[in-house]
Amino acid sequence: MNVIRAVGRLWLVPVTLVVWEVATRAAEQPFFPPPSATLARMGEMWLSGPPAHLLLTEQAMDDFGPSLARLFAGWALAAVLGVAAGIAIGCSPRLSGYLDPLIHLGRAVPPPLLVPFFLALLKLSTPAQLTTIVFGIIWPILLNTIDGTRTVDRQHLETARIFGFSTAQRLTRVIVPAAMPKIFAGLRLALSLALILLIIAEILAGSGGLGYRLLTAQRTYLYTDMWGCLVVLGLLGYLLNSAFLLMERRVLAWHRNARQTT
Amino acid sequence: MLEITDLVHSYGSHRVLDGVSIRAAEGELVCVVGPSGCGKSTLLRSVAGLIRPTGGRVLIGGQPVDRIPDNLAVVFQDYSRSLYPWMTAANNVALPLRRRGLDRRRRREAATAALDQVGLADAADKYPWEMSGGMQQRVSIARALAYRPSLLLMDEPFGSVDAQTREDLEDLVLRVCAHHGMTTLLITHDIDESVYVGDRVVVLTRSPARVAADLPVGLGDSRDQIATRQLDAFVRLRAEVGRLVRGGSSTSTVLEKH
Numbered sequence: 073m074n075v076i077r078a079v080g081r082l083w084l085v086p087v088t089l090v091v092w093e094v095a096t097r098a099a100e101q102p103f104f105p106p107p108s109a110t111l112a113r114m115g116e117m118w119l120s121g122p123p124a125h126l127l128l129t130e131q132a133m134d135d136f137g138p139s140l141a142r143l144f145a146g147w148a149l150a151a152v153l154g155v156a157a158g159i160a161i162g163c164s165p166r167l168s169g170y171l172d173p174l175i176h177l178g179r180a181v182p183p184p185l186l187v188p189f190f191l192a193l194l195k196l197s198t199p200a201q202l203t204t205i206v207f208g209i210i211w212p213i214l215l216n217t218i219d220g221t222r223t224v225d226r227q228h229l230e231t232a233r234i235f236g237f238s239t240a241q242r243l244t245r246v247i248v249p250a251a252m253p254k255i256f257a258g259l260r261l262a263l264s265l266a267l268i269l270l271i272i273a274e275i276l277a278g279s280g281g282l283g284y285r286l287l288t289a290q291r292t293y294l295y296t297d298m299w300g301c302l303v304v305l306g307l308l309g310y311l312l313n314s315a316f317l318l319m320e321r322r323v324l325a326w327h328r329n330a331r332q333t334t
Numbered sequence: 335m336l337e338i339t340d341l342v343h344s345y346g347s348h349r350v351l352d353g354v355s356i357r358a359a360e361g362e363l364v365c366v367v368g369p370s371g372c373g374k375s376t377l378l379r380s381v382a383g384l385i386r387p388t389g390g391r392v393l394i395g396g397q398p399v400d401r402i403p404d405n406l407a408v409v410f411q412d413y414s415r416s417l418y419p420w421m422t423a424a425n426n427v428a429l430p431l432r433r434r435g436l437d438r439r440r441r442r443e444a445a446t447a448a449l450d451q452v453g454l455a456d457a458a459d460k461y462p463w464e465m466s467g468g469m470q471q472r473v474s475i476a477r478a479l480a481y482r483p484s485l486l487l488m489d490e491p492f493g494s495v496d497a498q499t500r501e502d503l504e505d506l507v508l509r510v511c512a513h514h515g516m517t518t519l520l521i522t523h524d525i526d527e528s529v530y531v532g533d534r535v536v537v538l539t540r541s542p543a544r545v546a547a548d549l550p551v552g553l554g555d556s557r558d559q560i561a562t563r564q565l566d567a568f569v570r571l572r573a574e575v576g577r578l579v580r581g582g583s584s585t586s587t588v589l590e591k592h
């Protein structure tokens with residue numbers, strides 16, 4: 073049953089590929105290479121290395137290594153800052169009174185516009201890139217954490233008061249777990265945003281990585297290379313999201329099950 | 335043990351408690367019964383220190399309640415929101431025991447023992463959503479027991495379970511409260527239940543709440559769901575409480591003359 077349903081949902085992928093292949097071959101436009109050519113080029117660029125390196129080429133290391141490192145570093149940094157600040161703001165009406173306007177102002181600024189500013193401020197490109205990513209993705213984490221922290225069930229908080237939980241206990245055993253579903257929703261959104269901002273940051277302040285490769289391919293009219301980069305970015309986004317969902321399902325098992333039964 | 339004197343509370347200009355006085359002796363189980371919305375939860379929340387009443391005084395063991403006392407436990411009505419769904423039953427029961435200075439192993443032992451007392455020895459590692467409503471309410475009771483409070487407050491603890499489970503839980507509460515000699519204030523809107531469970535029944539009037547009557551139950555120590563409810567004394571008291579809850583005046587003096 074499940075297999076049939078999965079196949080039923082997946083049929084659109086090969087059909088699209090075939091239609092695309094036929095159309096691009098017929099059109100013979102250099103800007104739209106057929107998918108088969110793109111795939112072949114991707115293999116050549118990244119997966120024709122020695123077996124000892126899992127077939128990864130040196131170029132793959134150069135393209136993916138720094139990009140993934142920046143992506144995860146930026147995301148982790150934003151997660152730590154966003155969750156910590158979000159809990160503090162969510163728990164303190166005074167703090168949120170002061171910071172709410174700033175948050176909404178900050179959130180409204182398009183992060184790419186700030187790259188030149190961060191570059192001027194931080195000189196080196198990696199800190200500037202990280203800052204761009206963090207600045208661009210911290211908002212959903214921050215806002216969701218604030219929201220999750222503020223909407224903890226009143227009875228859960230009263231139970232903590234009745235049984236005299238310490239501040240640390242209240243935070244780690246009640247508030248954070250209760251806010252976790254919303255925090256995770258923010259983290260997931262931030263992960264997909266991080267990929268976008270990574271590419272923007274690498275294009276605008278780049279010295280390597282996938283975004284830089286994309287830019288140089290475009291500038292030197294290597295359209296197949298460019299398409300390869302686009303495809304691999306799509307795959308990367310899909311993989312990251314799936315991996316995150318897998319983790320979320322484990323960590324938030326109680327939430328899924330509690331919702332099903334009540 | 336518990337002295338509530340002239341308790342007054344208003345939400346804004348809406349007066350809910352209008353001079354309520356209730357006393358409970360050490361080890362006594364007092365039922366407070368009143369119509370829905372008359373202010374029973376407000377009364378309990380004032381005693382627990384969760385809200386500061388507009389006027390009046392609450393003493394627990396001679397101490398005024400100015401913040402939440404550390405020798406008090408509460409069982410709430412809504413079991414689905416009273417346990418933490420991200421923790422197993424044993425962890426829900428054990429968590430408050432940190433305050434008692436027990437190490438991890440001792441907390442676990444105390445939790446297991448309390449779960450055993452409420453008949454849930456096998457459910458220690460289950461999550462709330464893996465349990466029925468009655469089981470969750472038992473865990474709530476176990477959590478209160480393990481905490482070893484001198485005063486136990488219960489706000490319509492059996493209000494959201496089916497009839498059979500309700501009877502089981504009533505007997506469970508009677509058993510464990512007697513066993514621990516805990517002073518207990520049990521709030522209910524169920525007349526039958528108040529007479530069955532209480533050593534004394536305090537009847538509140540419709541909002542704003544005042545004490546309409548304070549009746550000793552006097553059915554002895556042993557209760558049986560079927561036999562006790564058939565006793566003449568039970569039937570008469572239930573009728574009396576019923577009249578009072580509906581706003582009638584006490585007829586006990588009349589009854590005694592006959």
Ligand SMILES: Nc1ncnc2c1ncn2[C@@H]1O[C@H](COP(=O)(O)OP(=O)(O)O)[C@@H](O)[C@H]1O
Nearest residue numbers: 345350368369370371372373374375376377541
């Ligand atoms: N936090 C609150 N703010 C304002 N009014 C409240 C609040 N809590 C309860 N009330 C009102 O006080 C009255 C008594 O409520 P409550 O104590 O919950 O009654 P009961 O538990 O007997 O049903 C009700 O009319 C209710 O609407």
Ligand SMILES: [Mg+2]
Nearest residue numbers: 374375489490
């Ligand atoms: Mg109530």
